[in-house]
Amino acid sequence: MTRPTRVEVNCTTGETSIIELTDAEIAQMEADAAAAETQRKADEKAAADKATARAAILDRLGLTADEAAILLG
Amino acid sequence: MPSTYTLIKGETLASSAASYSFTAIPSTFTDLVVRTSTRGTSGGWNSVILTLNNNNSSLYSVTWLQGDGSSATSNRQSSQTTMQLDRNTIPSQDTNLFNNTEYYIPNYLSTVAKPVSNFGVGDRNTTEAYIAAMAGLANITSAITSIKIENNTSNFVSGSSFYLYGISKS
Numbered sequence: 001m002t003r004p005t006r007v008e009v010n011c012t013t014g015e016t017s018i019i020e021l022t023d024a025e026i027a028q029m030e031a032d033a034a035a036a037e038t039q040r041k042a043d044e045k046a047a048a049d050k051a052t053a054r055a056a057i058l059d060r061l062g063l064t065a066d067e068a069a070i071l072l073g
Numbered sequence: 074m075p076s077t078y079t080l081i082k083g084e085t086l087a088s089s090a091a092s093y094s095f096t097a098i099p100s101t102f103t104d105l106v107v108r109t110s111t112r113g114t115s116g117g118w119n120s121v122i123l124t125l126n127n128n129n130s131s132l133y134s135v136t137w138l139q140g141d142g143s144s145a146t147s148n149r150q151s152s153q154t155t156m157q158l159d160r161n162t163i164p165s166q167d168t169n170l171f172n173n174t175e176y177y178i179p180n181y182l183s184t185v186a187k188p189v190s191n192f193g194v195g196d197r198n199t200t201e202a203y204i205a206a207m208a209g210l211a212n213i214t215s216a217i218t219s220i221k222i223e224n225n226t227s228n229f230v231s232g233s234s235f236y237l238y239g240i241s242k243s
Contacts, residue, residue: 006094007086013097
């Protein structure tokens with residue numbers, strides 16, 4: 001299996017190097033990816049919860065989303 | 074009229090890579106500009122990590138603002154070991170689409186902390202679009218000699234591009 005790589009370019013010489021990631025760098029990348037996915041799911045849940053709460057409030061008030069936008073705009 | 078906006082180095086990836094680093098940045102300019110066009114190898118928005126001078130001490134702070142046309146979010150993080158920018162790389166399934174992002178680093182040779190601004194857009198065609206802006210500060214008091222741009226979610230796909238420009242006083 002091909003190892004992930006990183007690219008380094010020396011701006012003085014113009015030389016480009018393609019370097020395989022070390023085991024530690026791969027482990028860190030996988031940990032970062034897992035953390036990012038957890039955060040993404042939390043953000044999506046928070047946004048969905050907020051939308052649900054907003055809809056419930058509008059329903060109690062008997063307003064449509066457009067009418068609420070006019071009031072708050 | 075002197076040229077004040079000079080391409081230092083830039084290229085398009087021929088194969089996927091986890092990060093792209095500009096090293097040995099010449100000290101002959103006043104400001105630096107990095108422009109990227111990126112897509113990730115994983116589904117969902119990919120985040121980008123910016124590191125200056127390979128310094129991973131807790132020297133970075135970031136305030137960002139994002140909007141997708143129906144909602145806006147903002148956050149601030151301080152004492153970070155990098156600058157992390159969410160939703161700065163288009164997901165893998167959006168074939169042929171790329172995020173456009175610009176980073177600006179004024180006075181990169183100064184002996185005081187370095188401000189870094191970022192502005193990026195990602196349009197997923199009919200799915201969604203995001204605009205993101207960031208105000209950052211790197212408490213690094215030496216000249217900036219390297220910039221690392223890392224996809225912390227997956228890899229940057231082949232076809233992603235990275236360009237570094239130097240700005241000179243006219």
